Amino acid sequence: MELLKKRILEDGVVIGKDILKVDSFLNHQIDVALFDEIGKAFKEYFKDKKIDKILTIEASGIGLACVVAQRFGCVPVVFAKKTSALNLSADVYHSEVYSFTKQRSYNVMVSKKYLHQGENILVIDDFLANGKAILGLSDIIDQAGATLQGVGIVIEKGFQGGGDEVRSMGIDLKSLAIVESMEDGKILFREEI
């Protein structure tokens, strides 16, 4: 998505070799008009899929998922909650996720009331790096007996390998920008095939 890549080059801030800050438009301040363009792009890519519900993860995925949902006929959005609690109630689906950034595990959870057998789910999130959060959501969808129809990501850090791992599992993953490297502060995108 050229508009997005241009914005990343203009406003993204590279810190070290693997941190890309885009909090001016994606995950602290939000450009709602850009979110709508992102929604259009996901709808175009997933136009042949039946989507009953969008699943995302708190916090910064929530705004994006709501705006994307408008392009899919205002299907319900469900956001998974993160918790460090070990004892989770029986009325939630949960999956353990290891965070490389924080170097510890946490649980993602979704109430059993809001994911059902047979539902077609689109997962939406702002970032994909190691892909562990997406695999956790995929696990929760499996537990519910629902079907993961696809994953839409705004920015994939391709060099961290999570996206390719997700693809190798047969999951239909669309990332609107894949950052291939950030050596010397210079952002290079993966060429689209």
Added chain:
Amino acid sequence: MELLKKRILEDGVVIGKDILKVDSFLNHQIDVALFDEIGKAFKEYFKDKKIDKILTIEASGIGLACVVAQRFGCVPVVFAKKTSALNLSADVYHSEVYSFTKQRSYNVMVSKKYLHQGENILVIDDFLANGKAILGLSDIIDQAGATLQGVGIVIEKGFQGGGDEVRSMGIDLKSLAIVESMEDGKILFREEI
């Protein structure tokens, strides 16, 4: 807002005397079409105010703020982050908030890059109970030299007094539903004047 009150009566779950669960449409699963109606209602109420930016607080306010922003010409949304950290960097505005639910204080913070002197701010959030989070956001807006033009809340728990405290400070607060009591599991709304 009659549509909202009807939905609260249909789908809200009262627990004890003061907990109202509306996670089927507001803060776990999200009804995006309802959010759009809520956005329309806030735009109608605040139609004479110039709004440059919408400020909300993670997590469940974010989706709402993005959909509401569309009704205000897609102004930027900024979401304040919650943190229990004591040492905050100098490049953020922050304010301490006491949580009655969790019986402890936390900090809300916003990067100084995303709130500026002279900006007209609309605060949007899903719930208002004791009002401490809203007062924290108001404090941050003051620190930035910006102007709080108004506060839009979906559900105010009127019996907890926070809304009236906010109004008594001269803040233009619009709550789309004010729950006056939940005795014996029965939800009663405050009559609008």
